[in-house]
Amino acid sequence: MSAPQYEADNIFAKILRGEIPCHAIYEDEHTLSFMDIMPQSEGHCLVIPKVPSRNLLDADPTTFMWLMPTVQKIARAAKRAFHAHGVQIVQFNEAPAGQTVFHLHFHVIPVYEGTELKLHAREAQDGGHLAHNAELIREALKFNS
Known part of the structure; x- marks a missing residue:
């Protein structure tokens, strides 16, 4: 059975192309982080690579050398911003495992x-609330070292 192909019309690809807005938190040359519009907890956000990858199973291994430091940075900032007791990092691969958007992404919860x-x-959570939460994480990023 061949692996499913990356579909360039997924919502995260559209966000990366600027076709759909998001509540951005952090962006660099290789990654983007933004609020999850259907959060599981206060401060739930996502980190994605800018390179097209369906999920962990098809991603070029070098993608992770850029992606994981951003996941860590965002996790630290989200924990600080929301005075959380911990942070769950979740990543789904294919629909049976719970993946609903087929662009590699990490949930920071x-x-x-x-x-x-x-x-x-x-x-879905109110956009104003998501914008506020994004700002809280951006402020907490100022204290990351």
Whole structure:
């Protein structure tokens, strides 16, 4: 069975091309981070590579040398910004595993003791609230070293 091909019309590819807006947090030459519009917790955001990759299974291994430092940077900032007790990093590969957007991405999900996560990809959050949360993480990034 051959692996599915990357589809250039996925929502994250459209975000990268500027066709769809996002609540951006951080961007560099290789990566982009933005708020998840259907967060599982306060501060839930995403980190994606700019290079087309369907998921971890087809990505060029060199993609991760740029991607993982950004995941770490965003995780630290989100934890700080939302006074989270921990951070869950989640990455799905193919639909049976829970992948709903077929562009490689990492979920950065602040977690709080005694608070259960919402279900994945279920309920959209207000854009104003997402914009505010993005600003909180951008401010926390100023303290990352």
